[in-house]
Amino acid sequence: MKHTLWLAIAFLLAACQAQTPSEKITIVDGEKFLSLPATSRIPAEILAENGMPLAPLDHFFVNGQIADPKTPLDCDNCVLQIRRAITMTLITPDGEHTLVTAASTIGEALNEFGIQLYTADFVDPPVGTEATDQLSITYRPSRPLAIRVDGKIVHIRSSAETVGEALLEGGIPLIGLDASQPSESEALPVDGQIHIIRIREEIELTQTEIPFEIEYIASNELAIDEEEILTAGIPGLIVRRDRVRYENGVEVSRISEEKRNVREPSTQVVGYGTQYVSKTAVVDGQEIKYWRSMQVYATSYSPCNSGADRCYPNTASGKTVQHGVIGVIRSWYNEMQGQAVYVPGYGYATIEDIGGGISGKDWIDLGYTDANYQVWSQWVTIYFLE
Numbered sequence: 001m002k003h004t005l006w007l008a009i010a011f012l013l014a015a016c017q018a019q020t021p022s023e024k025i026t027i028v029d030g031e032k033f034l035s036l037p038a039t040s041r042i043p044a045e046i047l048a049e050n051g052m053p054l055a056p057l058d059h060f061f062v063n064g065q066i067a068d069p070k071t072p073l074d075c076d077n078c079v080l081q082i083r084r085a086i087t088m089t090l091i092t093p094d095g096e097h098t099l100v101t102a103a104s105t106i107g108e109a110l111n112e113f114g115i116q117l118y119t120a121d122f123v124d125p126p127v128g129t130e131a132t133d134q135l136s137i138t139y140r141p142s143r144p145l146a147i148r149v150d151g152k153i154v155h156i157r158s159s160a161e162t163v164g165e166a167l168l169e170g171g172i173p174l175i176g177l178d179a180s181q182p183s184e185s186e187a188l189p190v191d192g193q194i195h196i197i198r199i200r201e202e203i204e205l206t207q208t209e210i211p212f213e214i215e216y217i218a219s220n221e222l223a224i225d226e227e228e229i230l231t232a233g234i235p236g237l238i239v240r241r242d243r244v245r246y247e248n249g250v251e252v253s254r255i256s257e258e259k260r261n262v263r264e265p266s267t268q269v270v271g272y273g274t275q276y277v278s279k280t281a282v283v284d285g286q287e288i289k290y291w292r293s294m295q296v297y298a299t300s301y302s303p304c305n306s307g308a309d310r311c312y313p314n315t316a317s318g319k320t321v322q323h324g325v326i327g328v329i330r331s332w333y334n335e336m337q338g339q340a341v342y343v344p345g346y347g348y349a350t351i352e353d354i355g356g357g358i359s360g361k362d363w364i365d366l367g368y369t370d371a372n373y374q375v376w377s378q379w380v381t382i383y384f385l386e
Contacts, residue, residue, distance in 0.1 A: 023037070023038045023076055023077055024036060024037055024038065024077055025037070025038045025046060025077070025078055025079075025080060026077070026078070026079045026080065027046070027047065027050065027052060027079075027080045027081075027082070028079065028080070028081040028082070029052050029081075029082040029084070030082070030084060032052075034050060034052075036050065038073075038078075041072040041073045042069075042070065042071075042072055042073075043060065043062065043067070043069040043070075043071075043073060043080055044069040044070050046080065047069065047080070047082070052082060054069055054082065055084070055085055057085035057100055057101065057102055058082055058083065058084050058085050058102050059082070059083040059085075059102035059103075060080070060081070060082060060083075061080070061081040061082075061083070062075065062078055062079070062080060062081075063075060063078060063079055064079075064081070083102045083104070084102060085100050085101055085102045086100070086101065086102070086131060086132065086133035086134075086135075087099070087100050087133060087134065088101070088109065088131065088132075088133070088134070088135045088136070088137055089134075089135070089136045089137065090110075090113065090137050090139055091136060091137065091138045091139065092139050092140070092141075093140060093141075097113075099112075099113055099137075101113075101131065103131050104130065104131060105127065105128055105129060105130060105131055106123065106125060106126070106127050106128070106129045106130075106131055106135075106137055107123075107127030107128060108131070109131050109137075110123070110127070110137075110139065115139070115141075118141075118142045118157055119142075119157075120142035120156075120157040120158055120159055120169070121139070121140065121141050121142045121159050122138070122139065122140035122141075122142070122159040123137065123138070123139050124137070124138045125137065140159045140161075141159060142157040142158055142159040143157065143158065143159070143188055143192060144156075144157055144192055145157070145158055145166060145170070145188065145192045145193075145194055146192055146193055146194070147167070147170065147172060147194045147195075147196060148193070148194070148195045148196065149172055149195075149196040149198075150196075150198065154170065154172060156169070156170040158170060158188065160188065161187065161188075162184060162185055162186065162187060162188075163180055163182050163183065163184050163185070163186055163187075163188060163189075163194055164180070164184030164185065166188060166194070167180065167184065167194070167196070172196065174196070176199070176200065177199035177200060177201060178196060178197065178198055178199050179196075179197045179199055180194055180195065180196050180197065181194070181195040181197065182194070197247050197248060198247070198248050198249070199245065199246070199247050200245075200246050201243055201244065201245050201246070202243075202244045202246070203241060203242070203243060203244075204241075204242045204244055205239055205240070205241055205242075206239070206240045206242065207237060207238070207239055208237070208238045208239075208240065209235040209236065209237060209238075210235055210236030210237065210238060210261075210264075210265045211235060211236075211265065212233035212234060212235050212236070212265040212266055212267055212268050213233070213265070213267045213268070214233065214267070214268045214269075214270055215267050215268070215269050215270070216270050216271075216272050217230070217269060217270070217271055217272070218271070218272060218274045219271035219272060219273060219274065219275075220274050220275050221271075221273075221275065222271055222272065222273030222274070222275060223273045223275050223276075223277040224273050224274065224275065224276060224277070224291060224292045225273060225292060225294070226272070226273040227270055227271065227272050227273070228270070228271045229268065229269070229270055229271075230269040230270065230271045231266075231267070231268060231269035232268060233265070233266055233267060233268025233269075234263075234265065234266035235265055236261065236263050236264050236265035236266075237261075237262050237263040238259060238260070238261050238262070239259075239260050239262050240256060240258070240259045240260075241256070241257045241258040241259075241260075242254050242255065242256050242257065243255045243257050276291045277291060278290075278291060278386060279291065279293075281293075281383065283342060283344050283383065284344055284345070284347075288342050288383055288385060289385065289386045290342070290383040290384055290385050290386065291384055291385075291386055292383075292384040293381055293382065293383045293384070294362060294381070294382060295362065295379055295380075295381055296361075296362040296363060296364050296379070296380060296381075296382050297358055297361045297362065297363050297364075297378070297379055297380075298343065298346075298363075298364050298365075298366055298376045298377075298378060298379070298380045299358075299363070299364075299365050299366070299376050299377055300365065300366040300367075300368060300373070300374060300375055300376035301321070301327065301355075301365050301366070301367060301368070302321060302367070302368045302369055302370045302373040303321045303369070303370055304370050305368075305370065305373050311370075315327070315352040315353035315367070316333065316337075316352065316353050316354045317337055317338070317352040317353070319352045321353070321367050321368075321369070322367055322368065322369045323346075323347075323349075323367060323368055323369065323372065324347070324348065324349045324350070324367065325349060325350060325352040325353060325367040326341065326343070326349045326350070326351055326352070326353065326364050326365060326366055326367055327351075327352070327353030327354060327355035327364070327365035327367065328351055328353075328354070328355065328357075328363070328364055328365070329354070329355065329356075329357040329363065330354050332351065333351060333353070333354045336351050336384075337351055337352065338350055338351065338352070339351045339384060339385075340384075340385040341382050341383060341384055341385060342382070342383040342385055343364070343366065343380055343381075343382055343383075344380060344381060345380065346366050346376075346380075348385075349366070349367070352367075353365065353367065364380075364382060
């Protein structure tokens with residue numbers, strides 16, 4: 001419609017220039033066209049004489065250019081155009097407003113109303129739409145937003161109704177488990193501050209071994225003090241499944257979802273030697289025959305140097321406490337009472353007495369008389385004789 005009107009005006013201008021000698025004025029008022037002889041040079045007077053007075057908000061043009069209707073014409077065969085003010089309804093977040101304007105487009109009408117338009121503003125119909133009478137316009141102004149995301153601040157403008165829509169418009173959508181403050185379903189915050197929390201979850205599998213038990217069995221194929229793994233043990237295995245939650249790269253929670261025993265431990269079987277094998281060694285310059293040797297911690301005692309509150313002249317087996325008898329812990333005594341041994345630096349002896357022992361150490365107590373008592377406190381090798 002608008003383009004047709006201007007084509008008509010252009011045609012009239014050309015026609016008026018082609019005809020003369022008498023000067024004519026062409027008036028275009030909406031769909032009305034009027035061509036008449038020029039009786040005045042003042043547009044307001046011409047319009048009033050022809051029943052087309054201007055209202056305060058009407059727009060007036062001379063040859064397509066906005067003009068003051070009280071300013072004398074300086075052209076021949078002028079085309080006078082009137083754009084009458086129309087009424088439109090403006091719907092904003094603050095309510096409805098009535099617009100009376102002669103603007104040609106919605107954008108111009110909003111500017112006349114004192115609205116500064118931004119690209120991000122929501123205007124429906126669009127700002128370039130022709131302004132028509134009784135048209136309803138929905139306008140939602142954009143607002144500046146500061147979005148904290150990934151360690152930086154992104155500034156955008158948005159007219160979205162919710163935080164989620166604004167983030168989508170700004171090219172910063174929430175992905176997966178991501179969240180925002182305020183939440184994506186809430187209206188844009190008054191202070192314009194939005195914080196995006198990058199959230200991810202990972203599944204961690206943790207393996208824990210279950211120790212296997214060790215079973216010892218006697219083997220007459222092995223010498224005393226020898227051991228051999230007959231069946232290797234296999235540790236059991238427990239797998240724990242944890243769900244770990246990270247917010248902006250920082251772990252914030254860990255939930256154990258499952259703990260499964262995927263393998264039971266298998267017992268290790270160890271054979272220990274029971275076979276007596278005769279051995280020889282030269283100790284203190286003499287050859288001895290023995291079936292076992294081991295490191296022990298040696299102390300010494302005599303009848304009146306035993307750490308008791310009185311003297312004990314006899315051993316547990318009833319023999320006299322003197323050089324040649326030694327004490328051991330009760331379990332050894334029960335198994336080896338009377339066993340002949342050789343202790344370097346001490347000599348031959350037999351196991352005849354019981355002592356308290358020293359925790360965590362294999363131990364022997366070397367016997368003496370009170371007259372020839374010597375103090376021992378050292379590691380030695382004891383030989384169990386054939």
